[in-house]
Amino acid sequence: MSGIGALLAEAQPTANRWSDAVLVIALAVTVVAAGSVARATAWILASGVTAVLASGLWSLAAVAALAIGIAGAIRGDLPHRRIAGAAIGGLTVQTMLRLDEGRFGASTVAATIAIAVLVGSAWSLARRSTRVRLRIVAFVAMGVALLIAGAFALQVWKSRAVLELAVQRAQEGLAAARAGDNERAAELLGQASRAFDEASGELHSWFARPASVVPVVGQHQRALDLLSAAGANVSAAAADAAWRADIQGLIVHDGQLDLRRVTDMTAPLASLVDALDRAGVAAARAESPWLLPPLAQRLDDFTRSVHDATADANTAAEAVGVLPALLGGDGERRYFVAFATPAESRELGGFTGAFGLLTARDGRLTLSQTGRIQELNEAGRGRRLSDPTQFPARYRAFRLEEFWQNVTGTPDFPTVAEAVRQMWPQSGGGDLDGVLYVDPYALASLLQLTGPVTVGGRPDPLTADNAADFLLRGQYQDFANIDARSDFLLTIARTVFDELTSGDLPGMRTMADALAPDARQRRLLAHSFHPEEQRLFERLGIDGALPPVRGDFLSVGSSNLGQNKIDALLHRTIDYDVVLDPDRGTAAASVTVTLHNTAPSSGLPDYVIGNPGGAPKGTNLTMVAVYTPLRLVDATTTGGQPVNVGASEEYGRRVYTALLAVPPMSELSVTFALEGPLDLRSGYRLDVVPQATANPDRLHVEVRAEDPWRTRGAGTLATNLEADESLVVGLRPD
Known part of the structure; x- marks a missing residue:
């Protein structure tokens, strides 16, 4: 029994x-x-x-x-x-x-x-006789086990050089693939596959195989056998993908991408994903609590590498799967483009001053329509949101139906895209397949792909180095007339997109590297109304959605209420201090937002520093919004003066707003005192989402714990807030 x-x-x-x-x-x-x-x-x-x-x-x-x-x-x-x-x-x-x-x-x-x-x-x-018999049995068993273990150790020693060569070639091949040198990547990965095959054969030889029945030794034999076989399969599949699925080799020629080449990449990428999945299963089978630390560490490294490579391969396979339809391979696609400027801030980033309609057919993109945002306001008088229940009340208060420029008044881009989808048909358009958001920094990055462009009326060409500064600041010094300036900006947008959609562009990897920083900074965003394509945008991190609350959360947004372009001269500092009480599972925090207004009271056009409401020129009128899961205790401005605060709930978190008027060449702070429950059983996590402002925020975070608890690891964060940030802090009793 x-x-x-x-x-x-x-x-x-x-x-x-x-x-x-x-x-x-x-x-x-x-x-x-x-x-x-x-x-x-x-x-x-x-x-x-x-x-x-x-x-x-x-x-x-x-x-x-x-x-x-x-x-x-x-x-x-x-x-x-x-x-x-x-x-x-x-x-x-x-x-x-x-x-x-x-x-x-x-x-x-x-x-x-x-x-x-x-x-x-x-x-x-x-009895003595019993002990003698047991000794004989034990010595024989130990002798056989040692003989088998010795044979296995000898085989491992003989295979060590081949295994190390295989690992080295695989690492070099993957590095070459990331660098875009697919020919060398295929050669190196092929060498790695052959070396792994050789090692697998040696480790599976007749005198190494009995090691599987010896305790502890057997786990090592199985781990090495599984890893060498998995390495051979993955390297072979990666070498094939490097030859047949050269992402960098996908080049836009004469404004068109060959969609047949994209489709031909489906099979090798699917094979690579399958090989990586099987390698992950093999790594899981190889795990054992009896592995010695050196091999256990190698197994952990292999598992992490497979996990990372699987994510990349799945992304590539998913992109290849949806790209033909995305670019009009199954019929014309139509995408609304919001050209925005954070010189007049909205909570997503900036005021939408111009728009475009980007059409795609058979791999060719065309900017078929552009216009000033006022044209949409006038074209759709009397329009209504077809389903206003999808939007937060505070967002609806921006009166989107009347003022298209406020469509970026919420930090969640899928919500912005849905508002565009509902209003566009009532503004003279038709059905849309998606929405794009582009700000001056993203437009400058596009010039890395096209090269400099010359726009009539400007003596110097616009380049990737000077375009953002000109669009955010220089244009306001060059154009005193707002209509002339708006027309010039439309000409810039059309010129850049004409270059993008009519000439030759570098490979896809080069394009991704050029635009990735803007996507991380939420300056270049994309939303598709087709679920498969939207999942790809989410995987790529360009969907602009607010992430779920996974602990503590902070995002600070501001909206310009002065109807001017003064925010290019505004700098913000965010200080977040948190005190944790793990015994009670609570946090007490304060968010201090300091606005540094460098705008003068004169010397710039009224549409830059003027205030139609009557505030002195150069005054920055801003509605500051703080997104947090905690509840508000108090709010004060510089000097401890109370401030009126609005409160609402949006996207599964609380939002607190305060209207501030910052005089020219001065600064003003507002502090929100917060408290509330947090799950601190596994430590503390803070996620911070930036607003794509004209000048990146400066963020300071300090996390402390109530006695007798102490924080474990770095409890501080100081950075320019240009992308999503996370801070994870362990907690321990003193």
Whole structure:
């Protein structure tokens, strides 16, 4: 019965299921037999150790065994003593086989001690002839095991150089692929595949294979065998993908991308994803608490590499799958483009001053329509949101139906895109397939792809280096007339997009590298109304959605209420101080937003520093919004003066707003005191989402804990807030 129970424990002392069964049955029978004749003190020690380590129902069994042992010690003439001892041995071995495994940890050591106590006690009481026979059996078994282990160690030593070469070539090949040198990547990955194959064959030779039946050695043999085979398969698939799925080789020529080349990449990328998935399964099978640290570390490194490569391969495969339809391979696609400027801020980033309609057919993009945003306001008088319930009340208060320029008045881009989708048909357009958001920094990055452009009326060409500064600041010095300036900006947008959609562009990897910083900074965003394509945008991180609240959260936005372009001269500093109380599961925090207004009171056009509401020129009128899961306690401005605060709930978090008027060439701070519950059982996590402002915010975070708790790891963060930031802090009692 004990042997059957041991089999049900599914212990794996070797890498062979048949030898596992033999060994665990032999162990169970040996411990039961030893327990039946061991001394009562051995019963108590063995069952006591088991009772301390066991959990769940098995802890009850261990306590029962301990009780029997104590009774045996108290009563030297315990009835049915051999049966009681066998029961103690059986309960001990069954419990030990079900302890939580750890890599050479306390559980393993304790189990060995408990079993050794019983066996040692029985050994001391055994007859001399019995001990002699057992010694012979033990020496023979150990000799065979050492011989097998030695043969395996010799084979590993012989294969070591080949394995190291395979790993080196694989790493070099992946590096070459990331650098866009696919020809060299394919060559190196092919060499890696052949080297892994050679190592796998050697490790699977006839005199290395018996190692699978030796405890501990078997796990190492299986791990090396699985990893070398998986390395060969992945390297071969990656080499094939490097030849046949050259992403960098996808080049826009004469304004058109060859969609057939995109489709041809589907099969090799699918093979690569499949090989990586199988490698992940192999790595999971190779895991064992008995692996020595050097091999265990190599296995962990391999698992992480496979995980990262799988994510990249899945992204590439998904992109290749949806790109033809996205670019009009199945019929014309139509995308609304919002050209925005954070010189007049909205919570997503900037005021939408112009728009475009980008059409795609058979891999060719065309900016078929452009216009000033006022044209849409005039074209759709009397329009209504077809489903206003999809939008937060505070967002609807911007009166989107009347003022298209306010469509970027919320930080969640999918919400912005839905508002565009509902209003565009009522403004003279038709159905849309998606929405794009482009600000001056993103437009400047597009010039990295097209090269400089010359726009009539400007003597110097616009380049990737000077375009953002000109669009945010320089234009307001060059144009005193707002209509002339708006027309010039439309000309710039059309010129850049004409260059993009009519000439030759670099490879896809180069394009991605050029535009990735703007996507991270939420300056270039994309939303598709087709679910498969939207999932790709989410995977690429260009969807602009607010992330879910996974602990603490902070995002500070501002909206210009002065109807001017003064925010190019505004700088913000955000200070976030948090005090945690892990005992209560609460946080007390303060958010201080300091606005530094560098605008003068004169010297710039009225549409830059003027205020139609009557505030002095150069005054920055801003509505500051703080997004947080915590509740508001108090809010004050510089000098401790109270401030009126609006409160609402949006996107699963609280939002607090305050209207501030910052005089020219001065600064003003507003502090929000917050508190509320947080799940601190696994530590503290803060996610910070930036607003794509004209000048990146400066962020300072400090996290402390109430006595007797202390933070573990860095509890501070100081950075220019140009992309999403996360801070994870451990907590420990002092």
